[in-house]
Amino acid sequence: QxxxxxSGGGLxxxxxxxxxxxxASGSIFRAFRMGWYRQAPGKQRELVASITSGGMTNYxxxxxxxxxxxxxxxxxxxxxxxNSLKPEDTAAxxxxxxxxxxxxWGQGTQVTxxx
Numbered sequence: 531q532x533x534x535x536x537s538g539g540g541l542x543x544x545x546x547x548x549x550x551x552x553x554a555s556g557s558i559f560r561a562f563r564m565g566w567y568r569q570a571p572g573k574q575r576e577l578v579a580s581i582t583s584g585g586m587t588n589y590x591x592x593x594x595x596x597x598x599x600x601x602x603x604x605x606x607x608x609x610x611x612x613n614s615l616k617p618e619d620t621a622a623x624x625x626x627x628x629x630x631x632x633x634x635w636g637q638g639t640q641v642t643x644x645x
Contacts, residue, residue, distance in 0.1 A: 539639030552625030568621035
């Protein structure tokens with residue numbers, strides 16, 4: 531059993547910043563890849579950013595240069611620093627862990643950016 535606990539969402543004005551955290555616990559081996567996805571109303575879930583256990587990162591074009599993903603391997607925790615937020619970043623953000631061939635998801639945290 532794997533549990534993902536997210537925190538850090540909220541309401542912020544355009545241009546502001548938020549930091550999301552996701553702590554993984556349970557039967558995690560080494561969490562090969564951890565990341566964040568988001569889903570806005572009426573849209574498909576999309577990858578925001580991911581990071582492997584070796585530190586390789588991947589970003590959606592829409593957030594590159596504004597968002598930064600990092601992880602603490604000892605704590606199996608992944609962070610998403612979001613700067614220069616835009617109204618179009620408004621969505622539910624979901625933590626994702628890929629470990630030993632299986633995908634695990636958090637419950638989601640809402641990020642709302644007002645104009």
